[in-house]
Amino acid sequence: MNEKDENILASRPEQIRYAAILEKGMYLGLLVLLITFVIYVFGIMKPYIPKDKIPTYWTMGVHDYLHHAQIKPGWSWLGMLKYADFLNFIGIAILSGVTTICFVAVIPVFLRNNDRLYAVFASLEAAILCVAASGLLSVGH
Amino acid sequence: MSKQSKPWLASVLLFFGLFSLTQPAMAEQLANGAGPGASSAGTWWFWPLLLLAITFLMGIFAVLGGVGGGVLFVPIISGFFPFHLDFVRGTGLLVALSGALAAGPGLLKMNLASLRLAIPVALIASTCAIAGAMIGLALPTHIVQICLGATIIGICALMLVSKKSEFPEVPKADRLSSALRIYGIYQEVSTGQSVEWKIHRTPLGLGLFILVGIMAGMFGLGAGWANVPVLNLMMGAPLKISVATSKFLLSITDTSAAWVYFNQGCVIPLMMVPSVVGIMLGSFVGVRLLAMAKPAIIRWIVIAILAFAGVKALTKGLGIG
Numbered sequence: 146m147n148e149k150d151e152n153i154l155a156s157r158p159e160q161i162r163y164a165a166i167l168e169k170g171m172y173l174g175l176l177v178l179l180i181t182f183v184i185y186v187f188g189i190m191k192p193y194i195p196k197d198k199i200p201t202y203w204t205m206g207v208h209d210y211l212h213h214a215q216i217k218p219g220w221s222w223l224g225m226l227k228y229a230d231f232l233n234f235i236g237i238a239i240l241s242g243v244t245t246i247c248f249v250a251v252i253p254v255f256l257r258n259n260d261r262l263y264a265v266f267a268s269l270e271a272a273i274l275c276v277a278a279s280g281l282l283s284v285g286h
Numbered sequence: 287m288s289k290q291s292k293p294w295l296a297s298v299l300l301f302f303g304l305f306s307l308t309q310p311a312m313a314e315q316l317a318n319g320a321g322p323g324a325s326s327a328g329t330w331w332f333w334p335l336l337l338l339a340i341t342f343l344m345g346i347f348a349v350l351g352g353v354g355g356g357v358l359f360v361p362i363i364s365g366f367f368p369f370h371l372d373f374v375r376g377t378g379l380l381v382a383l384s385g386a387l388a389a390g391p392g393l394l395k396m397n398l399a400s401l402r403l404a405i406p407v408a409l410i411a412s413t414c415a416i417a418g419a420m421i422g423l424a425l426p427t428h429i430v431q432i433c434l435g436a437t438i439i440g441i442c443a444l445m446l447v448s449k450k451s452e453f454p455e456v457p458k459a460d461r462l463s464s465a466l467r468i469y470g471i472y473q474e475v476s477t478g479q480s481v482e483w484k485i486h487r488t489p490l491g492l493g494l495f496i497l498v499g500i501m502a503g504m505f506g507l508g509a510g511w512a513n514v515p516v517l518n519l520m521m522g523a524p525l526k527i528s529v530a531t532s533k534f535l536l537s538i539t540d541t542s543a544a545w546v547y548f549n550q551g552c553v554i555p556l557m558m559v560p561s562v563v564g565i566m567l568g569s570f571v572g573v574r575l576l577a578m579a580k581p582a583i584i585r586w587i588v589i590a591i592l593a594f595a596g597v598k599a600l601t602k603g604l605g606i607g
Contacts, residue, residue: 160394160401167537168391175384182559196330199556200368203333206427207372211551218551233555234548237380240387241548244541251401262466266405270412270538277416277545 159254159263163247170243178236185229193228219280245274330556333367338560341381345568350575351588353445354536355565356382356508358588361438361595364431365602369557371427371434375506376552377561379544382508384562385569386536396472398530403468403485403523408535410492411499411509412542418503419546428603434505435600441511442593445585448515456522459484472527483524491521503543508536 156164184190194202194214202210211218216225225231248271255264276282341359348355360378364371393399422430459469469484485491494516502509513532517523523531547553 156395156397157401160397163401164391164394167387167394171387171391174387178559178562182555185555196556199330199554200333203369203373203554203557206370207376207423207550207552210370210372216551219549230555233559234553237548237553237555237558240380240384241541241544243387244538263402263405266409270405270409273409273413273416274538274542274545277412277542278549280549282416282420282546282549 158258159251162254163251166247166250167243170239170246174236174239174243176236177239178233181229181232181236185233188229190227190229190232192230193225194230242278245271245278248274333369334556334560337363337367337557338564341561341564342568342571345565345570346572346575347568347584347588347591348565349569349572350584353588353592354382354508354510354533355385355569356506356536356540357438357441357511358592358595359561359565360506361434361592361599363561364434365595365598371431372423372547372550372552373554373557375422376544376547376550377554377558378506378508379540379547380553380558381561381565382506382510382536383540383544385565386508386533386540388566388569390534390537393530393534396530397470398472398526399534400468400470400523400527400531401534402466402470403517403527403531404535404538406466406468406492407495407517407531408538411495411502411535411539414496414499415503415539415543416546418500418505419543420503421500422504422506423546423550423552428605430504431599431603433603435596435598435603437501437505437507438592438596438599442589442596444511444515445589445592448519450514450518450525452525453481454518454522454524456484456486458486460486460488462488470527472524474526481524483527485521485523487520487522491516494520499539502539503546506543506547509539510536 185192186196193216202214205213210216222231222234226235248267252264252267252271255261255267340362341355344355344358344362348358356378359381360374363369363378364374367374369377390399394401425433463469463485466488468488469482471480471482473479474481494512498509498512498516501507501512510529510532513535514525514528517528517532518525
């Protein structure tokens with residue numbers, strides 16, 4: 146295959162940037178998730194809910210669970226990181242947040258290529274994911 | 287029977303063995319106090335461990351059956367494990383998300399997943415997935431369970447009737463896809479040929495993603511089962527581009543819904559981490575078994591398992607299961 150063919154078949158620059166960030170975020174998130182889970186399961190740090198009480202809670206609906214366990218929804222877990230069970234949420238937040246970072250990162254690439262429409266699309270997608278992550282969208286049974 | 291068929295046959299037997307184990311094991315755990323509303327000191331590890339084993343096998347079957355992990359996870363775990371549907375859906379989304387995040391970078395680099403195709407679709411699907419997640423969390427559990435059962439049975443029907451087209455004929459790209467410059471080229475490894483592709487019926491395809499997004503968010507299923515037929519059969523993207531873009535798309539759609547479930551408190555690490563690890567390890571093994579497995583048989587088994595889990599969800603929702 147000659148160089149011209151390889152150029153045609155190569156991914157576009159925004160796609161390469163997106164993939165690179167996604168890959169790093171994914172590995173980081175999984176690593177943090179596994180480390181914090183080991184800390185939790187082997188009792189290296191104290192959990193908020195003792196592990197032997199968890200089977201009591203996972204049979205409840207989420208609203209009953211939050212009420213009985215006295216946990217606030219949304220980002221309140223950030224204030225509970227001294228507990229091993231909430232420490233696991235860091236990895237989950239990284240895995241859930243990396244896509245937003247990817248979209249923000251490709252906006253300048255689209256603009257540089259004079260692709261304003263896709264820059265707007267990427268901005269909108271990042272905004273939608275930020276709204277979802279914000280915890281502003283509350284739900285009640 | 288050939289030696290080559292033994293590993294996947296062993297997987298099938300192991301799956302059903304562990305599957306049937308959940309029922310007496312559940313009864314025993316309930317008797318010991320690990321069940322609903324009871325505390326069980328010392329046996330907290332039982333369900334996460336069983337979850338790890340079942341999701342490991344699910345990961346194998348997902349690869350061999352050509353389905354995503356989420357679509358197997360939610361109906362099976364909600365039907366046969368003691369966890370509430372709220373936590374199963376939250377975990378199901380994170381399971382599907384992890385798989386999509388793991389596959390996404392490679393698919394983008396290989397130019398099989400198309401960011402240009404995925405972005406407009408993701409805008410619609412992720413917005414609707416948020417709405418779906420909110421609807422799913424607002425509705426009474428038994429209603430969601432009934433809808434889930436009906437959806438799973440519908441997915442089985444879709445898997446039975448839908449035919450895939452490796453290179454769909456697209457005579458002319460439609461105006462919207464041309465304006466958005468949604469087209470591309472990739473190398474078909476099996477032939478060494480460069481394959482140029484374009485799409486058509488874009489407005490209709492994008493419209494269908496409203497429904498796909500809502501269902502993905504509402505049931506925590508992932509949505510590969512719907513993404514691929516829409517991208518491939520409706521919009522005319524080649525099968526490889528459709529499968530890869532669908533997998534990558536899940537990393538965006540499921541992220542938006544996962545945040546809603548996460549912020550509502552629907553994530554319990556003791557459920558989530560073994561499930562993610564189990565599915566991922568199972569997927570690695572599944573990819574290796576793929577070469578020696580008989581996909582047609584596995585596909586039938588997956589459809590049968592899904593149908594069984596769908597009926598279970600339906601009867602559970604109706605209060606007769």
